Structure formats: structure tokens, C-alpha cells
């Protein structure tokens with residue numbers, strides 16, 4: 596309880612949270628009803644049954660099946676606004692001061708929802724949260740690895756109008772890592788750079804090996820790495836991350852639910868600290884993985900019992916790793 600109050604009060608930033616992954620079972624069923632969407636009755640029986648199923652994911656792909664099915668209930672601008680505002684309200688209570696949020700445009704456009712509806716809804720939720728709670732945010736488009744590179748290129752091109760208006764700030768890459776090494780996406784990131792996109796990140800080294808993190812840094816020139824936990828398997832890769840001043844967005848509860856480790860105590864966080872690799876602690880898909888950002892901090896504390904000084908340092912790192920401007924960082928710190 597003591598640790599909880601302390602960690603809650605620390606000003607924290609989150610950099611790895613998929614807005615679709617914040618769709619709680621309760622809201623999922625409610626939106627299905629409102630929108631007249633029929634969910635697969637074999638999978639969607641009750642809130643309690645769904646929560647149980649979420650405790651038994653066997654892999655990233657097993658989770659992604661549920662993650663992608665649930666999106667069917669997100670139809671209107673109001674749905675995206677409600678989803679986003681619910682997340683921001685929840686993390687405001689966790690002491691979050693700045694959130695960098697992913698969304699998957701291809702997953703929505705591919706089922707007939709227009710990009711303008713998605714971006715407008717999420718943006719409204721973010722603006723409302725900033726007005727009410729003072730939490731700032733950035734929105735990051737991810738392209739998905741389970742669709743062809745051609746589709747990713749189209750998605751990047753179509754997002755540029757929202758980058759120009761400041762509604763979208765960066766580019767990431769998510770979904771199935773196995774079978775999809777980073778070099779496959781060199782062209783996609785190059786196109787984003789050519790079009791003037793400044794903030795780039797990539798899911799790498801979640802299920803894929805440390806060597807793929809090396810490729811992400813050396814060949815794609817990306818130094819923000821989502822997950823990156825498998826880097827800890829190779830001291831040379833850890834050294835590379837330090838040399839390039841890279842930043843990892845680590846998701847401890849996600850890694851347990853998706854069987855990357857069996858327990859948070861197996862997280863390489865202490866190895867990263869010993870090696871001098873900078874990182875933040877994040878929730879990934881809080882509605883699916885058993886907790887929001889503070890729950891992740893608490894799980895790490897339970898595993899490693901860091902001192903207050905250490906925690907203050909980690910929270911400061913989370914601020915410095917953010918894509919907000921220096922004025923905002925100063926204001927937070």
C-alpha cells in the first residue's frame with residue numbers, strides 16, 4: 596500500500612499502449628449491443644469467461660486473434676472517443692502525465708471504417724482528457740506485420756495528412772513478429788522518412804531474437820524499440836543499445852500473459868539497468884494483460900523491490916524517453 600501510493604504519485608509517461616488493447620470486456624459487450632454487432636458466440640459468452648480466456652493466451656498470435664476480433668465493435672467516431680477517454684481517465688488515476696498511444700489504421704480501414712472517423716474519435720478523446728486532466732499525449736500509427744508490405748506503404752501514405760495537421764506524431768510497427776524479420780520493413784520506414792515523419796519506433800525482440808533488435812537499430816536506424824526484451828540474450832546487443840542511446844518500451848505484464856517469460860521476476864529489467872540501457876514500463880494492451888501502467892510498476896516492484904531513489908530515476912527516464920517537447924518535459928520534471 597505504501598509502495599502503491601509512492602509509485603502512483605511519481606509523474607510517469609507511458610509509450611507503449613495500443614488503444615484497441617484498452618477495450619475492456621464490459622465496453623466491448625456494450626458497444627456490440629449499441630452497434631448491433633454479432634460477436635462469435637463460442638468466444639464471447641460473458642465478461643467473466645472472456646477475462647478467464649485472456650489469462651490463458653499461449654502466444655502473441657493467440658492474443659492477436661482476440662485483439663483483432665474485438666475491434667469489430669468499434670464503428671463510430673463516438674466509439675473511438677469513448678474508448679480513448681476511458682483509457683485516459685483510468686491512467687490519470689494511476690498518476691500518468693503523458694501518454695504515447697498506438698493505433699492500427701489498417702485493422703479499421705480493412706473492415707470499412709474510414710481513417711478520418713478513427714483519427715477524429717481518438718483525437719477527441721485525447722483532447723478532452725488534456726482539457727479535463729492535463730494529461731498530454733501523442734498518437735502513433737502502427738502498420739501491421741500480418742499484412743503485405745504494400746498495404747503498410749499505403750497506410751503510411753494515407754496517414755500523412757494527419758501528420759501534417761499534428762494529429763498523428765509517429766510511426767510504429769506491430770502484430771505477428773515470428774516469420775517477419777525487421778529488414779522486410781526497411782522500405783516502409785524509408786518512405787515514412789521521405790514523407791517527413793520524424794518519430795519512428797518498432798516492435799522488435801518480443802518473440803523475435805536479439806539479432807532482430809540489432810537489425811532494427813543498425814539497418815533500419817530505429818532507436819526506439821517496443822519490447823526489446825530479447826536483447827538481454829546478447830550482451831553485444833545491449834552494448835549496441837547503449838552506444839546508440841536507444842530506448843526500450845518494456846511491458847512486464849504483457850510478457851507474462853504472452854509467455855515471453857513465466858513470471859515478472861524473469862523480466863530483464865535489472866539486466867537493462869546494469870548495462871545502462873534506458874527503458875520505460877508500460878501496459879501494452881491493458882484490457883487483455885491484467886493491468887494498466889501502475890499495475891505494471893507494482894508488478895515490477897513486487898519482483899525486484901527497487902528503492903525509492905531507483906524508482907524516481909526510472910520515472911525520470913520515462914519522461915526523458917518521451918516524444919513531447921523539452922518545455923513539456925521540464926514542466927513534468
Ligand code: ADE
Nearest residue numbers: 613769770771798879880
Ligand atoms: N498488437 C497489440 N499488442 C501487441 C504486441 N504486444 N505485440 C505485437 N503486436 C501487438
Ligand code: ZN
Nearest residue numbers: 769798821879
Ligand atoms: Zn505492443
